[in-house]
Amino acid sequence: VKLPDPVTVQEICALINARHSGRGNELVLGINEIHKVSPGDLTFVDFEKYYQRALDSPAGFIIINKVQTPPENKVLIFSEEPFRDYNRLVRHFFPKMEMHNRPDSADIHPTARIYEGVFIGNDVCIGKDTVIYPNVTIYDHTIIGERVVIHSGSVIGADAFYFKRFEKPEPRYEKLESCGRVIIEDDVEIGAACTIDSGVSGDTVIGKGTKIDNQVHVGHGTVIGKRCLIAAQVGIAGKVTIGDEVILWGQVGISKDLVIGDWAEVYAQSGVAKSLPGGQAYFGSPAKPALAKMKELAMMQYMPDWWEWMKKREWGNGDAP
Amino acid sequence: VKLPDPVTVQEICALINARHSGRGNELVLGINEIHKVSPGDLTFVDFEKYYQRALDSPAGFIIINKVQTPPENKVLIFSEEPFRDYNRLVRHFFPKMEMHNRPDSADIHPTARIYEGVFIGNDVCIGKDTVIYPNVTIYDHTIIGERVVIHSGSVIGADAFYFKRFEKPEPRYEKLESCGRVIIEDDVEIGAACTIDSGVSGDTVIGKGTKIDNQVHVGHGTVIGKRCLIAAQVGIAGKVTIGDEVILWGQVGISKDLVIGDWAEVYAQSGVAKSLPGGQAYFGSPAKPALAKMKELAMMQYMPDWWEWMKKREWGNGDAP
Amino acid sequence: VKLPDPVTVQEICALINARHSGRGNELVLGINEIHKVSPGDLTFVDFEKYYQRALDSPAGFIIINKVQTPPENKVLIFSEEPFRDYNRLVRHFFPKMEMHNRPDSADIHPTARIYEGVFIGNDVCIGKDTVIYPNVTIYDHTIIGERVVIHSGSVIGADAFYFKRFEKPEPRYEKLESCGRVIIEDDVEIGAACTIDSGVSGDTVIGKGTKIDNQVHVGHGTVIGKRCLIAAQVGIAGKVTIGDEVILWGQVGISKDLVIGDWAEVYAQSGVAKSLPGGQAYFGSPAKPALAKMKELAMMQYMPDWWEWMKKREWGNGDAP
Numbered sequence: 001v002k003l004p005d006p007v008t009v010q011e012i013c014a015l016i017n018a019r020h021s022g023r024g025n026e027l028v029l030g031i032n033e034i035h036k037v038s039p040g041d042l043t044f045v046d047f048e049k050y051y052q053r054a055l056d057s058p059a060g061f062i063i064i065n066k067v068q069t070p071p072e073n074k075v076l077i078f079s080e081e082p083f084r085d086y087n088r089l090v091r092h093f094f095p096k097m098e099m100h101n102r103p104d105s106a107d108i109h110p111t112a113r114i115y116e117g118v119f120i121g122n123d124v125c126i127g128k129d130t131v132i133y134p135n136v137t138i139y140d141h142t143i144i145g146e147r148v149v150i151h152s153g154s155v156i157g158a159d160a161f162y163f164k165r166f167e168k169p170e171p172r173y174e175k176l177e178s179c180g181r182v183i184i185e186d187d188v189e190i191g192a193a194c195t196i197d198s199g200v201s202g203d204t205v206i207g208k209g210t211k212i213d214n215q216v217h218v219g220h221g222t223v224i225g226k227r228c229l230i231a232a233q234v235g236i237a238g239k240v241t242i243g244d245e246v247i248l249w250g251q252v253g254i255s256k257d258l259v260i261g262d263w264a265e266v267y268a269q270s271g272v273a274k275s276l277p278g279g280q281a282y283f284g285s286p287a288k289p290a291l292a293k294m295k296e297l298a299m300m301q302y303m304p305d306w307w308e309w310m311k312k313r314e315w316g317n318g319d320a321p
Numbered sequence: 322v323k324l325p326d327p328v329t330v331q332e333i334c335a336l337i338n339a340r341h342s343g344r345g346n347e348l349v350l351g352i353n354e355i356h357k358v359s360p361g362d363l364t365f366v367d368f369e370k371y372y373q374r375a376l377d378s379p380a381g382f383i384i385i386n387k388v389q390t391p392p393e394n395k396v397l398i399f400s401e402e403p404f405r406d407y408n409r410l411v412r413h414f415f416p417k418m419e420m421h422n423r424p425d426s427a428d429i430h431p432t433a434r435i436y437e438g439v440f441i442g443n444d445v446c447i448g449k450d451t452v453i454y455p456n457v458t459i460y461d462h463t464i465i466g467e468r469v470v471i472h473s474g475s476v477i478g479a480d481a482f483y484f485k486r487f488e489k490p491e492p493r494y495e496k497l498e499s500c501g502r503v504i505i506e507d508d509v510e511i512g513a514a515c516t517i518d519s520g521v522s523g524d525t526v527i528g529k530g531t532k533i534d535n536q537v538h539v540g541h542g543t544v545i546g547k548r549c550l551i552a553a554q555v556g557i558a559g560k561v562t563i564g565d566e567v568i569l570w571g572q573v574g575i576s577k578d579l580v581i582g583d584w585a586e587v588y589a590q591s592g593v594a595k596s597l598p599g600g601q602a603y604f605g606s607p608a609k610p611a612l613a614k615m616k617e618l619a620m621m622q623y624m625p626d627w628w629e630w631m632k633k634r635e636w637g638n639g640d641a642p
Numbered sequence: 643v644k645l646p647d648p649v650t651v652q653e654i655c656a657l658i659n660a661r662h663s664g665r666g667n668e669l670v671l672g673i674n675e676i677h678k679v680s681p682g683d684l685t686f687v688d689f690e691k692y693y694q695r696a697l698d699s700p701a702g703f704i705i706i707n708k709v710q711t712p713p714e715n716k717v718l719i720f721s722e723e724p725f726r727d728y729n730r731l732v733r734h735f736f737p738k739m740e741m742h743n744r745p746d747s748a749d750i751h752p753t754a755r756i757y758e759g760v761f762i763g764n765d766v767c768i769g770k771d772t773v774i775y776p777n778v779t780i781y782d783h784t785i786i787g788e789r790v791v792i793h794s795g796s797v798i799g800a801d802a803f804y805f806k807r808f809e810k811p812e813p814r815y816e817k818l819e820s821c822g823r824v825i826i827e828d829d830v831e832i833g834a835a836c837t838i839d840s841g842v843s844g845d846t847v848i849g850k851g852t853k854i855d856n857q858v859h860v861g862h863g864t865v866i867g868k869r870c871l872i873a874a875q876v877g878i879a880g881k882v883t884i885g886d887e888v889i890l891w892g893q894v895g896i897s898k899d900l901v902i903g904d905w906a907e908v909y910a911q912s913g914v915a916k917s918l919p920g921g922q923a924y925f926g927s928p929a930k931p932a933l934a935k936m937k938e939l940a941m942m943q944y945m946p947d948w949w950e951w952m953k954k955r956e957w958g959n960g961d962a963p
Contacts, residue, residue, distance in 0.1 A: 098755075099757060099775075099776075101757075101758045101759075101776070113419075115420060115422075115440065116422045116440055117422075117438060117440055117456070117458070117759060117777070119757065119758055119759055119776035119777060119794070133420075133458065133460075133479070134420075134422070134440035134458045135438070135440060135456055135458050135474075135476075135759070135777055135795075137759070137775065137776045137777050137794035137795060137834075139775075139794075149480075151476065151479040151480065152440070152458035152460075152476040152479060153456075153458060153474055153475075153476045153514065153516070153777075153795055153835065154795075155777075155793065155794040155795045155834035155835055155856075158775070158793040158794060158833065158834040158856065159791075159793065159831075161833060161853070161855040161856070161873070161874070163853050163871070171851075171869060171887075172829070172851050172869065173851060173853050173869065173871070175831065175853075187493070189496065191479065191482060191516070192458075192476035192479040192516040192518075193474065193476055193514055193515075193516050193536075193795065193835055193857075194835075195795070195833070195834040195835050195856040195857055195874075197834075197856070209492075209493050209494060211482070211484050211494050211496075213482040213538075214476075214479065214482070214516040214518070214538050215514075215516055215536065215538050215556070215835075215857065217855075217856050217857050217874045217875055219874065227492060227493065227494065229484070229494070231482070231558075232482070232516075232538045232540070232556050232558070233538055233554070233556040233574070233875070235857070235874050235875040235892050235893055237873075237874070237892060245492075250556050250558060250574050250576070251556055251572070251574045251592075251893070253875070253892050253893045253910055253911050255892075255910060268574055268576060268592055268594070268606075269574055269590075269592040269606045269911075271893070271910055271911040273910070285606075285910075285911045285927075286939070292943070295945075295946050296942045296943065296945055296946070297607070299942075299945035299946060299948075299949055300617045300620075300621075300942075300945070301613075301617065302945075302949065303617055303620035303621070304616055304617070304620055305957075306620075306627070306948070306952065306957070307620055307623065309952060309957050310627065310630065434740075436741060436743075436761065437743045437761055438743075438759060438761055438777070438779070454741075454779065454781075454800070455741070455743070455761035455779045456759070456761060456777055456779050456795075456797075470801075472797065472800040472801065473761070473779035473781075473797040473800060474777075474779060474795055474796075474797045474835065474837070508814070510817065512800065512803060512837070513779075513797035513800040513837040513839075514795065514797055514835055514836075514837050514857075530813075530814050530815060532803070532805050532815050532817075534803040534859075535797075535800065535803070535837040535839065535859050536835075536837055536857065536859050536877070548813060548814065548815065550805070550815070552803070552879075553803070553837075553859045553861070553877050553879070554859055554875070554877040554895070566813075571877050571879060571895050571897075572877055572893070572895045572913070589895055589897060589913055589915070589927075590895050590911075590913040590927045606927075618928070621938045621941075621942075622934070622938065624937075624938055624941035624942070625937050625938070625941060627941075627948070628941055628944065631948065631951060
């Protein structure tokens with residue numbers, strides 16, 4: 001995400017009490033996780049095995065826990081605890097506000113219909129002719145377009161499930177602070193009891209005209225294209241990219257960081273563990289092209305016969321258990 | 322569903338500005354999707370490949386986008402956009418009311434206990450000794466029997482997930498308006514964070530004495546029999562018919578339009594893709610009789626040994642990759 | 643669970659109008675299901691095939707529907723309907739209170755932040771710096787530690803899904819009354835739209851530092867250890883014991899009564915049907931060690947080739963269909 005205003009390296013270092021390489025008057029424009037950085041961005045790295053990836057990334061500013069000479073065009077900020085200091089900066093520039101219901105900062109179009117029991121956080125924006133049914137919760141900074149429908153019990157913009165393990169001084173998980181938003185484009189319908197998490201440093205996006213059934217989960221920073229159909233109880237992890245016109249049938253699960261191409265169709269209960277090219281149907285857990293998977297499944301019924309057949313041909317005598 | 326009062330074909334045509342075959346004074350009694358029609362009903366068809374099915378159906382009145390001679394005992398109503406005009410009629414005869422919490426039209430028995438944060442829509446009926454826990458949402462027209470328990474966060478009667486694709490003038494999905502209800506019979510218990518959708522033109526029914534665990538999804542128009550047990554996170558699509566005394570274990574999924582017989586039992590995580598005769602146990606995704614499936618699964622462990630065995634017998638030399 | 647105060651056998655029998663063996667002045671200290679009893683506890687048994695198990699259990703007091711000589715150190719309480727009388731005693735000693743929102747009996751630390759739309763039942767205890775987001779429901783007796791976060795729409799402490807079948811006088815399910823609690827230890831985070839049921843006669847526990855994603859279901863009396871990670875849409879049945887440092891990926895299901903060892907990891911969509919030793923990764927439905935399962939799955943792609951190969955070698959000629 002972009003910072004509200006550009007900030008000098010010097011100011012950043014003063015906030016976290018750190019030293020830096022190079023000139024202190026360069027301007028930091030944004031703050032992002034390592035996989036999404038652009039040249040004006042600040043990011044962090046704290047494991048030796050990720051150092052090189054960070055140093056090779058486009059990020060202009062890196063909080064790092066090893067003093068070293070910076071590559072050209074990069075400023076290093078030296079910190080003993082890069083994760084903590086990154087979180088501290090997120091909290092500084094994107095302070096969690098005390099959430100109030102329907103605060104003045106919420107921008108709700110007069111034609112939008114918002115029912116009783118709906119909670120609307122700070123800086124939420126709700127467009128024309130949108131309907132939000134009872135007992136929906138909308139966290140801070142969520143942007144909702146026109147003619148959107150959100151059914152009861154859904155929760156939009158809760159924190160990313162993004163924890164980092166520490167072993168010292170005692171084992172524990174610490175949460176990476178979220179400063180991304182949820183953006184729901186025009187003509188989207190979201191069923192009852194869905195959960196759509198906010199991004200950590202990017203936005204979670206539901207594309208124009210996409211329709212989502214009940215009890216669907218969409219993880220942090222996931223971007224869903226236009227006119228997708230997502231059936232009930234689908235779970236999509238964080239930072240997934242789904243194209244346009246994709247259909248996911250009931251109870252499908254998609255692992256994090258994957259890319260699903262336009263016009264892909266994934267049959268019910270499939271588990272997607274790798275990125276999928278578009279324009280095809282997939283099935284199985286792990287998912288593969290549907291026809292191949294169905295052929296495999298059809299074969300399974302012969303296995304007991306195969307077993308008999310091979311046994312007669314001395315399978316199991318010396319060859320196998 | 323039945324119309325509130327019978328209406329002449331002439332009146333129907335006036336509402337949607339259409340012409341009709343035959344006599345205009347015949348009476349339309351109800352309005353229904355094609356798979357549920359009876360002789361007094363009006364339905365619609367807009368794809369050429371479904372014309373014959375519609376013309377052969379029991380429906381007495383068909384909105385159709387091709388002028389032609391009607392079969393005997395049928396009235397055709399000619400429209401360029403049958404889906405739009407059908408939706409328009411649904412909206413006219415079953416107007417979505419502005420939902421208000423606990424309106425005068427809600428008929429709540431004085432012994433029913435309704436907690437704070439529960440939203441109750443128009444024309445809802447709640448029977449004797451029923452308990453509805455905090456933060457439940459009950460949409461318009463829902464009928465709830467006696468001694469029913471509904472736990473927190475559940476959503477009863479949200480819209481069917483039923484969209485129709487249009488390519489022109491621009492690609493999009495349009496929602497078929499729901500005018501069905503949810504009916505929850507006596508002695509049903511529904512867990513927390515469940516979603517039970519209303520029917521499109523029929524009713525969604527949960528039969529007497531059925532017990533439903535948490536986070537269960539029941540689609541539009543699905544009818545569940547008496548004394549079923551449905552474990553957590555089960556998902557049942559739309560227009561499924563489930564008999565009496567059926568047991569569905571955790572995370573089972575059932576595809577739309579299927580029939581599950583009395584006393585069937587479906588093991589955890591199974592995916593039901595075809596109708597299942599009653600009185601048996603099923604397992605797998607796709608589900609098959611449990612014993613056969615378990616035999617298949619037991620065989621899978623031998624596959625690496627088979628591979629070795631066949632390789633020794635020159636499998637893979639010319640026969641296969 | 644312990645009774646609020648010890649009670650004599652005589653007093654118990656007066657409440658349910660029953661006779662007992664032995665001395666009437668022995669003290670009943672607690673009331674528990676058969677699998678959790680200790681010597682001061684009262685339990686019940688009503689099926690002949692479970693008599694011996696009950697008589698051999700540590701329970702000091704057994705409600706039973708067959709008059710017989712008690713084993714040493716046991717008091718038998720004779721009842722025609724042990725289940726009903728047990729439920730009656732639970733209701734007597736642990737009466738369901740009329741739930742009120744944020745009653746005086748709720749003990750909420752002044753630094754805890756509780757948002758609008760949150761319902762808090764009787765005797766709930768909420769620790770320092772805990773945050774509970776809008777539209778969460780917390781049933782009676784729940785204990786929540788310090789620095790806990792619970793996201794919107796979650797339901798803590800709803801009734802166990804625990805029903806007993808009766809055939810007479812008419813077939814039906816009756817609910818075993820819950821008198822257990824939910825205990826959420828320090829530093830736990832619970833996502834949006836989760837459901838964590840209360841125990842029937844023990845407690846449901848989420849261990850210190852465990853992090854739970856959205857739409858997770860935890861059944862009655864399940865005990866989860868410290869620093870576990872539980873991804874979205876996982877379903878854990880009742881009375882499961884999960885060790886420390888366990889990772890469950892998305893949409894995993896775990897059957898009731900199982901034990902999962904420390905440091906076990908279960909991959910996405912797996913279905914756990916047997917207890918799992920710790921320190922290993924598991925996959926599949928039913929779940930087995932991940933490497934073995936993956937080898938099996940890799941083999942499946944060869945099955946169509948095997949079929950061809952065996953057919954050439956006269957599989958199917960007399961050997962098989």
